[in-house]
Amino acid sequence: MKKAILYKEWIKTRYVFLAALVIALCFAGYAMLNINRLCTIKGVSHLWQIILLKDNTFIDIIKMIPLVIGAAIAIAQIYPEMVQKRLKLTLHLPYSESRMVLDMLCVGLLEIFVINAITFLSLALYLNSLIAIELVSRIMLTSLPWFINGFTAYLLVSAICFENSWKMRIPLILLAIGILYIPSMQDALEAYNGILWLLILISIACIMLSYHSIIRFKEGSQD
Amino acid sequence: MNKNLKTASSIVLFALAIITLSWFLPWLYSFALPSTDSSAFVLFSPTQKKFIFSEMSKDNGTKIYDLDGKEYTIDDRDALVPTFYYNQLMKKGIAPDTINGVEVTMKLIRHNSPTMRYNPRDINAITPKVFLILESMPKRASLEEPKEVFRINDNGMEFIDMATNTLNEKRSAEFTAMLKKKGFTFPARNINGNPDTRKSEDDGYLIIDNDGKLFQVKQQLGKPYVRKFESKAPLKYCFITELPEVLGLVTDENNKMYAVTLSEGKLKELGIDSYNPEKETFLNIGDPFFWTVKISNDKGYRIFALNADTFERVAEYKSEPSPTPDVFKVASYIFPFEISFTSYNDKFATPRLDFISWNAIYLNILLALIYALIYRRKGKKTIPGIVCTIIFGIFAFIPFMIFKK
Numbered sequence: 001m002k003k004a005i006l007y008k009e010w011i012k013t014r015y016v017f018l019a020a021l022v023i024a025l026c027f028a029g030y031a032m033l034n035i036n037r038l039c040t041i042k043g044v045s046h047l048w049q050i051i052l053l054k055d056n057t058f059i060d061i062i063k064m065i066p067l068v069i070g071a072a073i074a075i076a077q078i079y080p081e082m083v084q085k086r087l088k089l090t091l092h093l094p095y096s097e098s099r100m101v102l103d104m105l106c107v108g109l110l111e112i113f114v115i116n117a118i119t120f121l122s123l124a125l126y127l128n129s130l131i132a133i134e135l136v137s138r139i140m141l142t143s144l145p146w147f148i149n150g151f152t153a154y155l156l157v158s159a160i161c162f163e164n165s166w167k168m169r170i171p172l173i174l175l176a177i178g179i180l181y182i183p184s185m186q187d188a189l190e191a192y193n194g195i196l197w198l199l200i201l202i203s204i205a206c207i208m209l210s211y212h213s214i215i216r217f218k219e220g221s222q223d
Numbered sequence: 224m225n226k227n228l229k230t231a232s233s234i235v236l237f238a239l240a241i242i243t244l245s246w247f248l249p250w251l252y253s254f255a256l257p258s259t260d261s262s263a264f265v266l267f268s269p270t271q272k273k274f275i276f277s278e279m280s281k282d283n284g285t286k287i288y289d290l291d292g293k294e295y296t297i298d299d300r301d302a303l304v305p306t307f308y309y310n311q312l313m314k315k316g317i318a319p320d321t322i323n324g325v326e327v328t329m330k331l332i333r334h335n336s337p338t339m340r341y342n343p344r345d346i347n348a349i350t351p352k353v354f355l356i357l358e359s360m361p362k363r364a365s366l367e368e369p370k371e372v373f374r375i376n377d378n379g380m381e382f383i384d385m386a387t388n389t390l391n392e393k394r395s396a397e398f399t400a401m402l403k404k405k406g407f408t409f410p411a412r413n414i415n416g417n418p419d420t421r422k423s424e425d426d427g428y429l430i431i432d433n434d435g436k437l438f439q440v441k442q443q444l445g446k447p448y449v450r451k452f453e454s455k456a457p458l459k460y461c462f463i464t465e466l467p468e469v470l471g472l473v474t475d476e477n478n479k480m481y482a483v484t485l486s487e488g489k490l491k492e493l494g495i496d497s498y499n500p501e502k503e504t505f506l507n508i509g510d511p512f513f514w515t516v517k518i519s520n521d522k523g524y525r526i527f528a529l530n531a532d533t534f535e536r537v538a539e540y541k542s543e544p545s546p547t548p549d550v551f552k553v554a555s556y557i558f559p560f561e562i563s564f565t566s567y568n569d570k571f572a573t574p575r576l577d578f579i580s581w582n583a584i585y586l587n588i589l590l591a592l593i594y595a596l597i598y599r600r601k602g603k604k605t606i607p608g609i610v611c612t613i614i615f616g617i618f619a620f621i622p623f624m625i626f627k628k
Contacts, residue, residue: 043386044385044386044388045368045369045370045385045386048355048372048385049355049368049369051351052351052353052354052355052372053355053418098225098228129388130388131388132353132372132374132383132388134351134352134353134374135351135353138349138351138352168626171240171622171625171626175239175240175243178243178246178247179239179243182564182572183572185564185565185572186564186565186570186571186572188348188349188570188571189349190349191348191349191570191571191572192572193349194571194573195572195573195574198574202239205235205238205239206235206239208231208232208235208236209232209235209236209239211228211229211231211232212229212232212233212235212236215228215229215232
């Protein structure tokens, strides 16, 4: 049963996953080409100087990409379940309901992890060939909250999609905006180093919001 | 799905909603109702030997006065602080030839009027662990773009060639050996320099070692130049100024501040009471005769006039604690606390309780009564909601009203 659920989720999301992977790599590639262009025109030393004196990460362009990808995968995975009213059927399968929801979410989270890991590692490896490890870690630590935000966005949008009533969906959307704004509050580099654990904790807590929406769905809450 | 999951998911939803609202609502309130925070611009008059305050007001324009309560016009003020407004006086053709018996020129004033500003925001931040280093004795007249960076770790001082991203082992060994010879204890506690090639000369970096000892380190013809400055107490923070006579300013662990003098090669204590770089803003507007130092924090500010040569205190003024604006007083009756993720005093994003107000308890109790009235049919099940509303006030009441079930 578990394999069947995982396969069903993969079927639903595979095209969005592949498109998201290509988009993420395109943006990462653009950031790398931009750095390469600067190094070719002005020299590698100029890149170091700008990073050190202007606090420029050169990868700001990817800031919102994990968030958009997380939201897109959640919509691709959950929205059809709700529109085509398949969730009720899914919950009636001979399999633990809570386990079923967790398996569904894990598929999405795994896909986001793969995309984020490939993007993160490709950028880190490229930067490592040009600049000192201190600067690589400075830039990548600055970008970590953006990647964590991708997982949070996925879980929040999943909860919104699972929700059957607009009366509840709107407060959830407002809550999601508030939570997803946290990694944009401070522009300084490495500003979030001290609360990366909290961002991960919030992300994990957001799993419960999907359960909340599904419990309401089972109780028959609707507009 | 079991009942526990339902309870847990509801608790998570409410907790996230309360946290988000306790940040968003106070932010929205202060954004919608901004309060003016006027702080006087203060200069020490080198001719009258007294502080001249210039205070901007949106209603009454600029009010200029001294501590005796005497008010001045803008023209009076220009004449009272001729060093700061020399350009203006020259334009009018009334610039003095001498001040306090010393012949002054525009060049003299420009070269001897240092302005320094140090903000806790720059101290309370994660800064890069590698530093650009200039060649202090370049072949050409102007400074050249740096080719290397350095880091100081437990093992010593390491130089990295930026073009190849490789370690320059020879230079690293030379600088490390020289630093060890001068008594440097690795790693560094604080490093401060200004690798800007637009300046005329380079004095390298001021570095405080792990024991709190101060060193000047620069690169001359690719070789190390290291100078040690003796200090009575272990030092904590250094700020390079590269003035003709003052290499930089340093603070010790007791928040005393010293000027690092170049000709005498020693630290001279500044005639200020204290300066904590982690919590206070330091602003100095100097002229050839006096430095006007303003140290400000959340509670107000202190002003010190220092002799520009000896750094001894000539005059001082302490501001009254600034009154709480009315909008904040109203806020303290609405919000029991405030969570903010950012602060003017640092560059970290971290949740912090900005204030806890007991004044809000009245509103909290009122909201709890409304809650109890609305959900009276639920009996004992309302108790957690009532308790939450009494503690978290409006931040809990709103989610309870929205997520009724």
